[in-house]
Amino acid sequence: MQHSLAAAGDMAAQILSLPPLTLLGYAFAGLAASAAGYVVVYVPLRFLYRITLHPLAKVPGPRWMLISGYVSNVYWNATGDRQGTSLFWLKRWHEQYGPMVRTAEDVVHIDDIDAYNQIFKVGTKFPKTARFYNHPSTKHSLLDITDFHEAHLRRSALAPYFSKQAVRKLQDLIQAKVSRFLERLVDSGRSNTTVNLTRGFRCLACDIVTGYSYEQCFDALEDPDFSPTWLLAFESLVKSTAFQAVFPWFFAALGWFFQTFMSRGSIRAISPMMAQMLDFSDVCRDAVLRQKARWNAGETEMTSIFQQLFEGDEKKGRKRATDDELAADALLTVSAGMDTTGHTLTLASYYLVKNPDVQARLLAELKTVMPTPTFPVTEETLDQLPLLKSVQQAVIKETLRFSHGVPGPLPRDVPPTGATLSGHHLPAGTVTLNSHYIYHTNASVFTNPMKWAPDRWLVPDTREMDRYFMPFSRGARMCVGMNLAMAELTITVARMVRRVEVSFAEGFTDADMEWRSLFVAVQNGFLTVNIKERED
Ligand code: HEM
Numbered sequence: 001m002q003h004s005l006a007a008a009g010d011m012a013a014q015i016l017s018l019p020p021l022t023l024l025g026y027a028f029a030g031l032a033a034s035a036a037g038y039v040v041v042y043v044p045l046r047f048l049y050r051i052t053l054h055p056l057a058k059v060p061g062p063r064w065m066l067i068s069g070y071v072s073n074v075y076w077n078a079t080g081d082r083q084g085t086s087l088f089w090l091k092r093w094h095e096q097y098g099p100m101v102r103t104a105e106d107v108v109h110i111d112d113i114d115a116y117n118q119i120f121k122v123g124t125k126f127p128k129t130a131r132f133y134n135h136p137s138t139k140h141s142l143l144d145i146t147d148f149h150e151a152h153l154r155r156s157a158l159a160p161y162f163s164k165q166a167v168r169k170l171q172d173l174i175q176a177k178v179s180r181f182l183e184r185l186v187d188s189g190r191s192n193t194t195v196n197l198t199r200g201f202r203c204l205a206c207d208i209v210t211g212y213s214y215e216q217c218f219d220a221l222e223d224p225d226f227s228p229t230w231l232l233a234f235e236s237l238v239k240s241t242a243f244q245a246v247f248p249w250f251f252a253a254l255g256w257f258f259q260t261f262m263s264r265g266s267i268r269a270i271s272p273m274m275a276q277m278l279d280f281s282d283v284c285r286d287a288v289l290r291q292k293a294r295w296n297a298g299e300t301e302m303t304s305i306f307q308q309l310f311e312g313d314e315k316k317g318r319k320r321a322t323d324d325e326l327a328a329d330a331l332l333t334v335s336a337g338m339d340t341t342g343h344t345l346t347l348a349s350y351y352l353v354k355n356p357d358v359q360a361r362l363l364a365e366l367k368t369v370m371p372t373p374t375f376p377v378t379e380e381t382l383d384q385l386p387l388l389k390s391v392q393q394a395v396i397k398e399t400l401r402f403s404h405g406v407p408g409p410l411p412r413d414v415p416p417t418g419a420t421l422s423g424h425h426l427p428a429g430t431v432t433l434n435s436h437y438i439y440h441t442n443a444s445v446f447t448n449p450m451k452w453a454p455d456r457w458l459v460p461d462t463r464e465m466d467r468y469f470m471p472f473s474r475g476a477r478m479c480v481g482m483n484l485a486m487a488e489l490t491i492t493v494a495r496m497v498r499r500v501e502v503s504f505a506e507g508f509t510d511a512d513m514e515w516r517s518l519f520v521a522v523q524n525g526f527l528t529v530n531i532k533e534r535e536d
Pocket residue numbers: 142143144151155209332333334336337338340341344404405406410471472473476477478479480481482484485
């Protein structure tokens with residue numbers, strides 16, 4: 001032992017006595033040999049293992065995706081024109097390979113409604129995948145929580161404020177914001193100005209959710225072009241999500257560096273968009289912390305969806321939320337509620353203009369409950385339109401099927417017991433992906449699935465389609481804001497169709513409405529329109 005230690009010491013001394021340039025040469029040669037060894041020996045052997053002895057070896061799929069997670073993901077979904085298009089490839093791969101497709105060493109994508117229901121049922125054992133959800137921009141928020149118990153505690157504190165009854169109590173706020181939005185549209189008609197409806201709807205959804213969540217409406221609807229700077233920052237941030245999903249550590253490190261070492265002024269000089277996004281996060285944070293201070297001062301009459309989180313609940317084992325958690329949930333509710341609802345309203349308007357026959361039938365139906373264009377209709381009245389005949393309800397359902405607010409894929413981990421899905425045994429830790437887009441466009445359930453056709457819902461039996469219809473997801477982690485979203489969609493579509501005529505602006509093309517999946521659906525362009533007020 002002593003002998004070999006002495007020999008190693010001699011060798012180290014000999015190496016250190018070499019001239020520095022020779023040492024550097026050896027170091028480079030060593031690195032190059034390791035890199036070559038990695039590419040020529042390790043990667044091929046690993047690939048061979050992945051397609052032969054790996055527990056998922058029998059799951060079919062394009063084998064080139066298994067060469068390297070980074071190369072396939074970057075090439076596949078994060079760069080160039082392919083960014084956000086993996087869903088469309090996946091649809092083709094399912095046609096080729098069947099209900100389960102292996103897309104990476106430990107990742108499978110599923111197109112099997114029974115498997116979906118097993119993964120997304122209430123009481124599921126499949127948690128959210130931490131490496132996908134632990135994202136710098138949603139850190140500390142509900143969306144980020146992967147532990148079931150912790151998520152349940154947080155959700156149960158928020159959920160009462162989003163129940164159907166709670167949202168009904170909120171109708172005055174929704175109606176007031178929709179009225180303001182329609183006034184802006186009518187004004188644009190009078191002054192012959194083109195409107196960016198995509199952004200208009202985002203502003204509307206933002207004002208409703210901020211007005212409700214923390215009593216501080218952001219007054220986005222007052223921006224002359226529906227383009228407040230933070231909204232533009234938001235749009236840029238969303239576009240970077242594909243890249244962020246592949247290099248989360250890079251964005252986490254960048255965010256930490258910016259926040260820790262740089263003043264907001266310096267960040268603004270390097271990236272005005274990032275500074276605006278941080279400003280916006282601060283506004284959300286300030287709003288919720290101001291409410292918390294009022295609550296702590298005994299002002300318990302206020303309305304805040306965060307009330308239960310201000311206090312904690314010893315009986316349930318829920319701790320008082322930290323300021324970071326409150327700020328993160330404040331930002332989450334705006335971001336989750338703005339883009340998804342805005343996108344659905346945009347597509348509803350687009351398809352109604354493209355399908356004047358459906359719009360005429362909808363208008364006729366609305367006239368039965370809204371005798372004048374400004375008649376104050378309620379959500380209750382609209383919900384009571386006869387289900388089998390209601391064009392309004394069919395339009396909203398079909399647009400939700402087709403708008404894919406969150407198209408997928410949504411990742412969930414196989415629990416420690418392993419699982420058998422679609423005839424394959426999946427070991428613990430396998431990441432399962434499911435995409436609403438794939439279910440919503442299943443050709444054996446939805447005839448002519450790529451056609452927007454509200455009439456498909458006006459048949460006596462919609463049970464099979466309903467089984468495949470999950471715009472708000474299902475189970476323990478389904479959308480918290482579903483009732484709020486449905487109220488916004490129902491009231492806005494009805495009042496807008498009754499009040500104004502919409503036509504496409506010059507320069508608008510169908511290509512503007514094509515979309516890619518960057519967690520939320522992001523369209524290539526904007527819906528720009530001209531407005532005319534209806535006379536009767
Ligand atoms: C048409 C509109 C909307 C659609 C299609 C939609 C869809 C969804 C979907 C599919 C999820 C699950 C995401 C996942 O598992 O990763 C989700 C989650 C969520 N949604 Fe919505 N959403 C909409 C509107 C809203 C609104 C208005 C709010 C308002 C607060 C909201 C708040 C949330 C929150 C907080 C979550 C996270 C729930 C959790 O992680 O447990 N959403 N939404």
